[in-house]
Amino acid sequence: MDSAEVQVRTAVTQQGILLDQHATQETVTSRDVDLLTTQVAELSVRLQELQLAQNPTPTVPPTYDGDPNSCRAFLSQCFLVFALQPRRYATDESQVAFVITLLKGRAHDWATAVWDASAPFCATFLEFRAEMILLDLG
Incomplete structure (x- = not known):
């Protein structure tokens, strides 16, 4: 080679x-x-x-018109929404605002007036809830 x-x-x-x-x-x-x-x-x-x-599928309670017989059930449904979506409703203000968006009739009129007036009980959802129940809006 x-x-x-x-x-x-x-x-x-x-x-x-x-x-x-x-x-x-x-x-x-x-x-x-x-x-x-x-x-x-x-x-x-x-x-x-x-x-x-x-971010579970959002559930929205039905609107509430001030009927005292359904107030507690309505508010409980709102509380469940907050529990299921804690990041979306992280503040008391967002919780109260959410509830107000679901009101109609006399309940909506009352809530809008107290929100606009910056009523002290609008500071937390629990206080707002207690006031709704106390006033027999429900």
Whole structure:
């Protein structure tokens, strides 16, 4: 064998070794990509679960018109909404405002007047609730 032939054989052998290394690396990379794809899919599912847990489908109580027989049930429904969506109704002000948006008729007229007047019992939901019950709006 002459020198040129030896060089060609050596070059081909080296190319074969490099191709094997590339194939091995491609296999490893492919497995890594598959693993990452699986992890991303699992994280996406978990994120959706967490979002649903933090933002459940909002339930809105029916409007309340001041009927004393349904006041406590209405207010209990509002309290449940706050419990199910604590981030959305994190402040007493947001809770009282939410309740007022569900009022109609004389109950709405009363609540709007006391809200506009910044009545002290509008500061917390529990005080507002107590005042509604006390005034027999319900």
